[in-house]
Amino acid sequence: MSSSNSISKVKIKDYLRLLGFPNQYKPEDNILEMICWAEQWYETNGKPWVEAYDVNILFDAHNYFYANGIKIESPELFKRFSEAKVDRAIMLVASAGKELEEEANKYWNEGSPDKYYFLEIYGSAVVEELISSNTRNICGNSEIENYSVLDRYSPGYYGWDITGQHDLYKIILQSDHRIPKEKLSVLNSGMLWPKKSQISLNGLSKFVTKTKGNKLPCISCFYEDCNFRKAPYRLASNRM
Secondary structure: OOOOOOOOOOOHHHHHHHHOOOOOOOOOHHHHHHHHHHHHHHHHHOOOEEEEEEEEEEEOOOOOEEEOOEEEOOHHHHHHHHHOOOOEEEEEEEEOOHHHHHHHHHHHHOOOHHHHHHHHHHHHHHHHHHHHHHHHHHHHHHHHOOOEEOOOEOEOEOOOOHHHHHHHHHHHHHHOOOOOOOOOEEOOOOOEEOOOEEEEEEEEEOOOOOEOOEOOHHHHOOOOOOOOOOHHHHHHHHOO
């Protein structure tokens, strides 16, 4: 399964949220100028990309599960996936591109921390939009097959050490060569390069369950105007 590398424009309210501004904040002239500058730079020079991989999930008797044969050591994710009886997952790999990181670092080295910061955070907004838009696609496709989609989970989240990135990267390497090392790599620490990148797993299940630690995304989903929200949860989500 592959995904489009194009994204819809980053929403200003999402960018402001990631910049740390409160809700309903109206950007002043100097802030608005920096926002427009980062947006225009990225529209001209940015190269976002995203790929999606179908992953088979198998459990063993020792609180581990295997994703395409790769052992995943995360007690929390094991709990979530086993409770929901997940048998498949979609792994999303998204990045704002190395070009953004190289440009942001240039401004840092030149002593321009404002430009560095606004460009870095714009990269975060790009990755969030890539993941969100492609998760909506997953929801739409899974609805056809009567699957429920669990919230995405990534190394670094509660109960999954950041070094788990290495295991997910193995799945990428064994699958194909859509993502060369020049576009994405994992440091010894488990951090991704470029920094503005993310690898996540969305579990798929035909067993609808509600537990304290494993809400189906249709219950708590923050996506606006989603056409794929399952009917039983539409009213509940509107009350949130």
